[in-house]
Structures are given as structure tokens and as C-alpha cells.
Amino acid sequence: MRTVHALRYVTPLREGGSLPAIVETDDDGMVVLKFRGAGQGPKALIAELIAGELARTLDLPIPEIMFVELDREFARTEPDPEIQELIRASEGLNLGSDYLPGAINYDPAAMPVEVELASRIVWFDAFTSNVDRTARNPNLMVWHRKLYLIDHGAAMYFHHDWDSAGEACTKPFVLIRDHVLLPFASCIAGVDEALAARLPPQEIERIVALVPDAWLVNEPAFQTPAMYRQAYVDYFVHRLRVRAAFVQEAIRAHAAHI
Template sequence: MRSVEATRYVTPLREGGSLPAVVEADDDGMYVMKFRGAGQGAKALVAELVAGEFARLLGLPIPEIVFIDLDPAMAATEPDSEIQHLIRASAGCNLALDYLPGAINFDPAVDAPDAALASRIVWFDAFTCNVDRTPRNTNLLVWHRRLTLIDHGAALYFHHDWDSAARIAVSPFTRIADHVLLPFAAALASADAELSARIGEDDIRRIVGLVPDAWLGSEPGFADRAAHREAYVSFFCQRLAQRAVFVEEARRAHAGRL
């Protein structure tokens, strides 16, 4: 993954619960920055990074993700005290996604995807335990007529309670019934065959290995950061091995929406 340095805070995106912002970086690119010091903390960035890179591995449309370094001195030029605090609390390494100018929010009545793409996205969200792609909050954009996935900070919800992780790894993920694309997901069996073949343990280890040490911090129940990383690897290896459980739940929920 590339790393860039934030050079200018452009504007907040106040529709996001963690107050992301459009920033300019030293490569002259514009990015949507997710702040480590926001209310959801570093775990939201871990989820954004891990889920996003799984999406990329699976060939799903997602903006480029970069590490972005933030100088707390940037707060001095911001008049909003809330933004000043956020910048200072997020000094150092944060995460950003390529800004997509002109992108519009997904409307299922207008931009209905084909069954293959919808099924792949539903499979991916069940695999990563993403609770936040619903009609109320689709986290999908249409850019140049292409459906694009954004905002995965609410995925990997198991890492907020590691005692539940083993149970969640083999769970059917019943919240898939709320997925905005479920009515279009008529090709779940073929999506399962295609996507599961693209993920191996080496891929899981590589993606988890991208998470900066500073984002893992001191997590109760783990002797060190290596053990913490291994818990993520173990979860996704088990999730993949037991995927028939969540695939069948998604197929059942899809049939119920017809």
C-alpha cells in the first residue's frame, strides 16, 4: 500500500458518524480521510483496511486505500474547535480512500446491479460481518456508472468483543437479511464458488499484516501484537472454512425477499 502525507484539510463530510474529511495530500491527490482519533477509534480503521483489501482481492470495485500521515500542526489553521481536536488526536498514521469527485449515492430503484455483482457483494459483506450496507445507509456510490463500495468501518464487529469471535466466526450472520442488495443476489452459489477460491490463508495473513502496530494497541486477552494479529487470521480462516453457514443464510433470506 502507498503512504502519503496530508497537506491540507479541505472539508468535513458530516454525514459520516466518525467525521471523515476530504483532504489534499503531498501527491496532489484528494482523499477521504478516516481519523484514528475519531469516536470509533483505531478499530474502525482496522476494519476499513482489512475489509477494503479483502474487497480488492475479490475483484470488487473499491477506491484505492492509502496510509496517510497527519501533522497535528495542521490544527492551527482550522477555525472549528471540534476539527482542531480531531486532528490533534489523530497525529501520525491514519487511513484514506481515493476521493471520487462527482460520485452519487446508490439508488436501488435506478442503479440496480446484475445478479452476479450483487451476489458477490452480499457474500463479501457476510464474510467480513459488515452490518452497515442497508437501505438506510447503503455505503455504495455510483461513479462513472460503476457501483463502488465505501465505508467498511462497521465491519469486523467481532473485534469489539473478542470473547465472542469464535462464535461469530461460524455464525450465519442473520443481519444479511437487511442488506440493500439482497433482493438482487440471485447468484449466491456461483459467487461462493468464485470468491472462496480467491482467498487462501496466505492472503489472509498478508492483509492482516498490513495493519500498523500502532492501531492494535494494547488489547486485553492478547500477550502481544503478534497474538492479536493471529486472532484476526484465525477468525477469517475459520470464517472461510465454515462459509456454507452464512451462504445458506443469505440464500434463505434472499428467497424470503422475493
């Protein structure tokens, strides 16, 4: 992953509680910036990074993810005190994704999704326990007639309670029943083996290793960032081994929509 530096705050995206923003960066690009100092804290960025890079490994359509270096002086030109405080609390390394100008929110009534792609996305969201891909809030964008997955900060809810993460790992993801693409996902069993094969332990380790030490803090369950990282690796490696639970639940949920 590459690192860019934020140069100019363009506009806030007042969606949810994290106050992401569009910023201009030193590579002449525009990114949607997620702030480490937002109310959801570093775990939202960890989920965004790990789930996003898992999606990329699975060859799912996702905007480029990058680290964004933020200087606290960036806040001086921002008139909104709330945003000033957010910027100062996020000094250092944050996370951004490529801004897709002119992209529109996905509407399932206007754009049915091809069966294999829908099945792969449903599999992925069941694997990562993403609660935020519903008809009310699909977190899917259409850009140049192509679907893109965005905003994975609400995935991986297990890391908000590490004491029960081991148990959560083996459970089906029952909220997959609300997935916006579930009605199109008729070949979940057919994509299962190929998707799992793309995520050997060494690939999961590579992705988790991208998480900066500065984000792996204030978690009582772990004494060091290395221990913290290993817990993510162990969770996902084991979840793939027992994936029949979430795969079968997704298949049952799809059948209920027919």
C-alpha cells in the same frame, strides 16, 4: 499499500460519528480521510483496511485505500475546536480512500445491479459481517456509471468482543436480510466457491499484516500486536472453512425477498 501525507484540510464530511474529511495530499490527490483519533477508535480503521483489501482481492469495485500521515500542525489552520482536537489525537498514521468527485449515492430503484456482482457483494458483506449496507445507508457510490463500495468501518463487529469472536465466527450473519443488494443477488451459491478460492490463508495473512502496530493497542485480550494480528487471521481462515453457515443464510434471505 502506499503512504501519502496530508497537506490541506478541505472540508469535513459530517456523516456518522467519525467526522471523516476530504484532505489534499502530497501526491496532488484528494482523499477521504478516516481519523485514528475519532470516537470509534483504531478498530474502525482496522475494519476499513482489512475489509477493504479483502474486497480488492475479491475484485470488487472499491476506491484505492492508502495510509495517510498526519502532522499535528495540520490543526493550526482549522478554526473548529472539535476538528482541531480530532486532528491532534490522530497524529501519525491514519487511513484514507481515493476521493471520487461528483459521485452520487446509490439508489436501487434507479440502478439495478447485475446479478453476479450483487451476489459477490452480498457474499463479501456476509463474510465480513458488515451491518452497514442497507437501503437506509447503503455505503455504495456511483461514479462514472460504475458502482463502488465505501466505508467498511462498521464491518467485523466481532472484534469489539474477542471473548465471543470464536462463537461469532461460526454463526450465520442474519442481518444480511437487510442488505440493499439482496433482491438482485440470485446466484450467491454460484459465486461462493470462486470467491473463497481467492482467499487462501497466505492472502489473509498478507492483508492483516498491513495493519500498523500503532493501531493494535489497548486490547486486553492480546499482549502483543503479533498476537492481535494472528487472531484476525485465525478468525477469517476459520470463517471460510465453515462458510456454509453464512452462505446458506444469505441464500435463504434472498429467497424470502422473492
